Amino acid sequence: MAGGGSAIRGSRVGAGPMGEAERGESAPRQTVTYFCSHEHRSVVTFAVEATPPASWDCPKCGLPASLDSDTPPPAPKIEPYKTHLAYVKERRSDAEAADILAEAIQLLRSRRKSGDIVF
Numbered sequence: 001m002a003g004g005g006s007a008i009r010g011s012r013v014g015a016g017p018m019g020e021a022e023r024g025e026s027a028p029r030q031t032v033t034y035f036c037s038h039e040h041r042s043v044v045t046f047a048v049e050a051t052p053p054a055s056w057d058c059p060k061c062g063l064p065a066s067l068d069s070d071t072p073p074p075a076p077k078i079e080p081y082k083t084h085l086a087y088v089k090e091r092r093s094d095a096e097a098a099d100i101l102a103e104a105i106q107l108l109r110s111r112r113k114s115g116d117i118v119f
């Protein structure tokens, strides 16, 4: 039995990197609740030494969330996903597109007639 005791002591010496125990369950933590304008509550856990930021991106909707439940930060103006060009293309009907094309061809032809070669 005495030999078993020394074996345990021997294994403790080389066990794990230093500080491993401190980073486990015993590490002091603080939980901070953030509120977004969609009334989501996000509980974020920080180490007790850390200073929680005043705002946090809501993990549910991505909007900024603040510590103050009464006045969550306003939702930022989100840029439309479509580019302006895509929007114009969508709005323009096929007929309009044909008109524009015909106009362009006429313009080219009239320029050719006048001797102004653009190609």
Ligand SMILES: [Zn+2]
Pocket: 036, 037, 038, 039, 040, 058, 059, 060, 061, 062, 063
């Ligand atoms: Zn949210």
